[in-house]
Amino acid sequence: MFQAIRAGETEAAISFYALPELYGYVESHFPQEEANTTFRLSLVTLFEIPLTVLPYLKRTERSLWRHRIQLRDSSDEPHAAVALAHGCEAIITYDQHFQDVAELIPAYTPEEFLALPPRAEDENAGNERGEG
Numbered sequence: 459m460f461q462a463i464r465a466g467e468t469e470a471a472i473s474f475y476a477l478p479e480l481y482g483y484v485e486s487h488f489p490q491e492e493a494n495t496t497f498r499l500s501l502v503t504l505f506e507i508p509l510t511v512l513p514y515l516k517r518t519e520r521s522l523w524r525h526r527i528q529l530r531d532s533s534d535e536p537h538a539a540v541a542l543a544h545g546c547e548a549i550i551t552y553d554q555h556f557q558d559v560a561e562l563i564p565a566y567t568p569e570e571f572l573a574l575p576p577r578a579e580d581e582n583a584g585n586e587r588g589e590g
Contacts, residue, residue, distance in 0.1 A: 459550065459568035463507050468571075470550075471510040473540040479533075480504075512540045519543055526562065531555040538563065 463470045484497045515523070515536070523539035534555050541549050541563055549556050549565040556565035566574070 459572065460507050462572060463509060466508075469510075470507070471512050471541075471544065471546060472504070473512050473537045474514050475536040475540065477501075512544050515539055515543055527559055529555050529558045 459470075462468050480500060481497050484500060485493045488496045520536065520539055523542060524535065527535050527538045527542075529535050529538065531553075534553060538549065538556065538559050546563065548571065549563055550568055550571050551565055552567055553565075559565070
């Protein structure tokens with residue numbers, strides 16, 4: 459996925475809500491003396507690719523989406539709300555809970571997303587740039 463983003467084959471964004479979750483993952487999977495360094499290196503790796511960081515939603519925005527988004531894991535709701543509020547076309551994740559909102563926004567694993575056929579508008583954009 460990162461390679462496709464670096465190559466400009468797809469655009470990517472990350473929810474700011476994901477950053478504390480990344481820290482929690484690192485903290486629970488690495489020894490305490492390595493957690494801080496591992497987290498910092500994870501951030502460097504993540505932010506060396508061209509992606510957009512989507513900010514926290516304002517309380518009023520979250521409340522508007524809260525009624526439409528019902529996930530088995532309520533901690534995932536802010537991610538779905540941010541994606542919808544910012545017009546994302548899909549959520550790329552290994553978390554199957556996001557299938558609960560597939561009628562609002564599709565969710566794919568990175569492998570599933572990369573295997574999708576190119577969209578017609580992507581092919582047209584490539585042709586306009588003299589590619590393809």
